Amino acid sequence: MSSSEDLVTLTADCLCKANIFTTQVPRSKLPLEAWACHCDSCRHVTGAIYTTDLTWPEERANVDVSALKAYSFSPKYDVLFCPTCSTLIFFASTQKPNEKLVVSTGTLKNAPGDFFKITKHQFVGDTGDGGASMWLRKPNTDGTEAIRYSKRAQDDNGNPAQAISYDWPSPDQLTGYAAKTKDPVHIWCRCGGVNLRWEPPSYEGIKDEDLPWFVDPNTHKALAGFCACESCRLFGGVDVWTWGFAELKDIHFSNKEPGFPNSSDALRALVDARDPSVGSLTYFASSSDAQRYFCSNCSASIFYAWDERKFMVDVALGVLEASDGARAEGSFSWAFGGAISHLEENAGGWRYDQFQRVMKEGEDWRISRGYPKNWRRLAREEAVERA
The missing domain is CATH 2.170.150.70 (Metal Binding Protein, Guanine Nucleotide Exchange Factor; Chain A)
Known part of the structure; x- marks a missing residue:
């Protein structure tokens, strides 16, 4: 013993x-x-x-x-x-x-x-x-x-x-950093209780200063990034969590029926009312101003909504079905090798070192594929240099 x-x-x-x-x-x-x-x-x-x-x-x-x-x-x-x-x-x-x-x-x-x-x-x-x-x-x-x-x-x-x-x-089998696909992206959970589609807008003709903050001015792709916070990790049960960002106006019911909420307030109200249109979608309020949406039947994490960003959501990337693969590189601009959000929360534990390795591997892979640093990463690094 x-x-x-x-x-x-x-x-x-x-x-x-x-x-x-x-x-x-x-x-x-x-x-x-x-x-x-x-x-x-x-x-x-x-x-x-x-x-x-x-x-x-x-x-x-x-x-x-x-x-x-x-x-x-x-x-x-x-x-x-x-x-x-x-x-x-x-x-x-x-x-x-x-x-x-x-x-x-x-x-x-x-x-x-x-x-x-x-x-x-x-x-x-x-x-x-x-x-x-x-x-x-x-x-x-x-x-x-x-x-x-x-x-x-x-x-x-x-x-x-x-x-x-x-x-x-x-x-040559990957979409790559610059190319953008126009295909709608299916959003679905394992049991099918959540069944939506996202139609990434083109943003053609829109000035850089008028783009949503999460849209790459060079490629017009939405940001995809890594989060190390405990809430995201436990939301889906995986160590390295990844989010993409989307405006609610671009998310629709899969049957093409109109009426999917275009604000987080409206989405919460529809779910609270148990409207059958949202299927098995429910949420957990992880704080007083944030809702984490998931499928009540099979557990799949779907969205993160924050009251200060009423017209957009963070989309759980694992429930996406994109034509070009799990990372949906044709729709998202990935910050490969960049800093992981809320990394400091993991100091003193084994995950901190794991995230360091994830950043290194992401950077090595980015370089091997010839991808440039995405615009958000460049902006952060420039801010650090100026500080």
Whole structure:
């Protein structure tokens, strides 16, 4: 029996703190093996463009998940999430009741230590463009590379699958920094209860000074960026959260019926009224002036709305289906390699170092693809230089 000095406590919780799970693991077992998944189903059930998971060390029979809501993710697994705030905490086998739960690493407390190691990326082929695997190439403390697979790491017979190189996809297969697509972008959750479309405007003929603050004056693409705050992380249960920005006037019901709210006040009122037009969309007020919208059936994070920005929302990138891949580079201007918002919140814990690696990998990938720094990153760096 290990002494208390040899045990490390793992804590997983949800955004509203109604559900908190703790377990202990021998320090000698760390880091635990984790894996990233980029499949269409995981992206659309979380709102994140990838998930990272590991086996929860506690025996399943000892974990009380009665306060969590279950959604049938597949014939083999349910996802268990907080019905109040949407945090997806566990995957649970439906065919093997004694099999241990799988926990979303984004729900783990940010404590000092080296808790897990990502060994593989699965279903990268579903992304079309590599998705988040591009900035998670070497996500671990020891600098090792996480192996990428188009589908699973093993075939149906348990044999190792062929890995795919980080050179995939080639630059000529990507939309690139400058080119902008005109295709509408589908917004949908895993269960289909949220079913919308976003039509990115052209902004042709509009002066730079009249563009929305989040629109790149060079490409007229909307900003896509990284957030390290606890609220975003717990909203979707993933460590590195990504948002895109859109004006509400450009979001529509998928059946092309008019009437989708063009302000956050109107959106909140429609959801509060339980209007059937919004389907399973609900929200959690993470602060007095902010609403985090998600699917009440399957947990997928959809929007972040802030009362001071009434005519726009942050859109969870994992629920988008774009013609050019999971990153939707034809619609978004990514700040690859730039500073991650709210990074300072993670000081003193393992996530701070992970985010540093994400920034480095993002920068290396940006340079390898010949992408320039996006305008927001340049503006921030210039402001620092002037200070």
